[in-house]
Amino acid sequence: MRIAIIGAGNVGRALETVEKGRARGALRQRESNREAAQWGEVVVLATPWPATEQAIAACGSLERKVVLDATNPLLANLAGLDHAQGSGGERVAQWARGAKVVKIFNTTGFNNMLDARYAAGKPMMLYCGDDASAKSLGKQLAAELGFDPVDFGPLANARYSESVAMSWIWLAVKSGVGRDIAFVLAKR
Secondary structure, three states, X not given: OOEEEEOOOHHHHXXXXXXXXXXXXXEEOOOOHHHHHHHOOEEXXXXXXXXXXXXXXXXXOOOOOEEEEOOOOEOHHHOOEOOEOEOHHHHHXXXXXXXXXXXXXXXXXXXXXXXXXXXXXXXXXXXXXXOHHHHHHHHHHHHHOOOEXXXXXXXXXXXXXXXXXXXXXXXXXXXXXXXXXXXXXXXX
């Protein structure tokens, strides 16, 4: 499988590192967005929120592509989420018309993508979207990275997963707990 990563920040680099280490398939990140997106069977969107719309536009057509959206519509200084025009996931779907968008890899820090091992169990990774095959692919990748993938329903639920992300950010960054935390879904 050819995976193109759009975004060279912490999340993009972490996913690239793990995927290369697993030799899961061909991977591209360091070329133009258009070249990478057209090459990839799967496009991982790991851009800072203010650059997301422009990055998608630079990809060209993403119609029928699986787009794994790891972004969060963060306000400046991590002051909260911008849901004024819908969730980030729904806006990504609008900007990437015709793409099969799955909101995933957005509810934890990049350090957990590099190493998802916790004594309490596998960290959960929420994923939501409207295309069953795209969601299945996201679930598979999350499991391969060591997460407990949890189906979070349709893409309309992205706003709730983005709120989970904001909770992780607040605990990890704002409260001083630190980044070595993850949410685990306990089951009986």
